[in-house]
Amino acid sequence: LRKNTAILGKGNVGTAYGECLEPFHMNVMYFTRGDYLAECVRDADFVFNAISSLPENNGFLGREFYFDMMKTGARFLSVTSPKIYTVPALIEALGESKIRQAALDIGGGTVGDVNFITYKEVLGHPKIIATPQVAHYSDHTAKIGYDMMIDNIEARIKGEALHILV
Numbered sequence: 001l002r003k004n005t006a007i008l009g010k011g012n013v014g015t016a017y018g019e020c021l022e023p024f025h026m027n028v029m030y031f032t033r034g035d036y037l038a039e040c041v042r043d044a045d046f047v048f049n050a051i052s053s054l055p056e057n058n059g060f061l062g063r064e065f066y067f068d069m070m071k072t073g074a075r076f077l078s079v080t081s082p083k084i085y086t087v088p089a090l091i092e093a094l095g096e097s098k099i100r101q102a103a104l105d106i107g108g109g110t111v112g113d114v115n116f117i118t119y120k121e122v123l124g125h126p127k128i129i130a131t132p133q134v135a136h137y138s139d140h141t142a143k144i145g146y147d148m149m150i151d152n153i154e155a156r157i158k159g160e161a162l163h164i165l166v
Contacts, residue, residue, distance in 0.1 A: 002027050006044035008037075008061075013079060014050035038069040045071065049078035049085060053107065063089030067098060076102045079135045082118045083108060094127045102128045105135035112144035 007014045010030040031040040093099045106119040122128045
């Protein structure tokens with residue numbers, strides 16, 4: 001059974017994600033500027049948001065314009081700024097089971113910022129997996145990720161609560 005994936009944005013990130021899906025024989029459809037969004041997402045089992053974080057895209061994926069267009073039970077993945085999609089609308093759509101799950105790499109703060117307000121808003125949600133903007137792999141983000149891992153290992157050894165849940 002082939003799954004359908006809609007990739008929003010066909011820049012470097014969206015294209016690379018599409019290439020990663022090739023071995024899984026998924027039906028991939030890209031949304032680019034000028035396309036009709038509803039056509040792209042209505043049959044998608046997975047919707048991957050890679051829309052550029054330019055200011056003119058802020059709020060582009062709101063509830064009435066986007067989440068209601070998605071196939072019921074679809075999964076939403078995003079590696080861009082939460083300013084592109086509306087977090088309260090996403091949480092509402094998850095609560096109504098319109099969207100099954102979300103995986104978010106919360107951008108907009110600094111890399112690995114676990115105190116970024118949007119990251120904290122979604123961290124405990126049972127249908128959301130969130131990371132604090134660590135998808136952008138570089139030596140800098142690798143060091144932050146390693147430091148987070150070491151902090152958690154040390155906390156676990158000491159019997160303390162984990163400091164960072166990723």
